[in-house]
Amino acid sequence: MLVVDYGAQYAQLIARRVRETQIYSEVVPHDTPVEEIVRRDPAALVLSGGPASVYAEDAPQVDPALFDAGVPVFGICYGFQAMTAALGGTVEHTGTREYGRTELEITGDGGTLHEDLPGHHPVWMSHGDSVSKAPEGFTVTAGSKDTPVAAYEDRRRRLAGVQYHPEVAHSPHGQEVLRRFLQDIAGIKPQWTTASIVDDTVEAIRVQVGDRRAICGLSGGVDSAVAGALVQRAIGEQLTCVFVDHGLLRAGERAQVERDFVAATGVKLVTVDAVDQFLDALAGVTDPEEKRKIIGREFIRSFEKAARDLVADADGDVDFLVQGTLYPDVVESGGGTGAANIKSHHNVGGLPDDLQFQLVEPLRALFKDEVRRVGLELGLPETIVHRQPFPGPGLGIRIIGEVTADRLTTLRAADAIAREELTAAGLDRDIWQCPVVLLADVRSVGVQGDGRTYGHPVVLRPVSSEDAMTADWTRLPYDVLERISTRITNEVAEVNRVTLDVTSKPPGTIEWE
Ligand code: XMP
Secondary structure (H helix, E strand, C coil): CEEEECCCCCHHHHHHHHHHCCCCCEEEECCCCHHHHHHCCCCCEEECCCCCCCCCCCCCCCCHHHHHCCCCEEEECHHHHHHHHHCCCEEEEEEEEEEEEEEEEECCCCHHHHCCCCCEEEEEEEEEEEEEECCCCCEEEEECCCCCCCEEEECCCCEEEECCCCCCCCCCCHHHHHHHHHHHHCCCCCCCCHHHHHHHHHHHHHHHHCCCEEEEEECCCHHHHHHHHHHHHHHHHHEEEEEEECCCCCCCHHHHHHHHHHHHHCCEEEEEECHHHHHHHHCCCCCHHHHHHHHHHHHHHHHHHHHHHHHHHCCCCEEEEECCCCHHHHHHCCCCHHHHHHHHHHHCCCCCCCCCCEEECCCCCCCHHHHHHHHHHCCCCHHHHCCCCCCCCHHHHCECCCCCHHHHHHHHHHHHHHHHHHHHCCCCCCCCECCEEECCCCCEEEEECCEEEEEEEEEECCEECCCCCCEEECCCCHHHHHHHHHHHHHHCCCEEEEEECCCCECCCCCCCC
């Protein structure tokens, strides 16, 4: 089914909620012509919320032809009002606004959407205009203190709408209402399961690649691992994965790729050992931006060389590059293939023109949580599937000062202890990530045993976030902080002080460089 996006930040969330009912959904922009929507033959449409007033001059309108196509439609918030206006009902500036938690009052038997739900229950509202009169043929099934018409439905034409936001967690019965629309009113069968995603994607990759060959760069992260595993399942020996070890990874990460990923998938893996190359290039460099540029440049060099070697070995017969592009990237870049290509090109840093590949993007239709479920379905270990975000430049941007082999060893040891203790305390899923930063150019005096020490501080940077755009520092339990601090200062000789970063983002970024 399709979610028509009227400019709400909620459209992607609606698509995710629909998918949670095991029905496949995609987001389309509101200016998609009705003929195009009909051509795609959706099982139903959801019209999303949006910031406009239906009476505003440039307000996106709903073409009334949409309701003659015989496709079930569910309007939400702005979508509900636009649908009302298009079908001859009345939407008014009532002067009262409802924002946030509001009590919904069921009228009559509640209709299909609200039947048997509590007569009064909380929902999340966010609107200025209100529907004062439903269009012909609709039964009003709920209202609120300030909104006489907060829900209506026309079972015969399979049309319905709600003023509130059923997709947000603050509407506790919202998911059930959405499910009832999709299954009971629109009559869609829930068939989109993780197993079916794997089967369909594997089949599509086989059709696309045929008997030709593909290459996939692994970063150690979730997306490239799941993309690689899917393509491996589809074409087996025709795929080669390339993993560039730049020496800036955390303890155990190379083994995780070389041992665990290969054991789980049976993939053919080429590891490029570029540790010395990266350290040489980073020698004497302390500026964060310069470090990032050098790491990016060396990474492309290494990957490009590996790709060339592979192409040469295969007599030029490698036609495809696997990319872990996700659905939010596709939606945000306009949904077209061209736009997504630009993005994925960026992911490998831009390969030279004489190395041209067609892209295989097996995760293009999936959200992150779906990617993780597919990873588990494919038998990838939890350590890979639930790995927390880790920056491409790795520990290189967590050493404040010059990056050297010794400093990397120190930071890797401190980071491993912090990760072990957070995992042991069961906190991995509660925090977004917890960088450990080595202040390599700072020294502080300490005392250990009977002796004075003059070592380096490390900073713990635990953060909570939804999307890394904003973040708050995580209030870790004191006893966990104490264990991390004691172990790091006892076990990592060069570190004699552990500090905690209590800055939110903004103003701080998550990483220190
Ligand atoms: P900042 O430090 O900008 O980080 O608040 C936001 C999120 O992005 C990660 N990060 C990166 N990821 N390449 C990446 O793939 C990078 O160059 C990079 N820099 C930061 C960071 O770990 C956090 O999750």
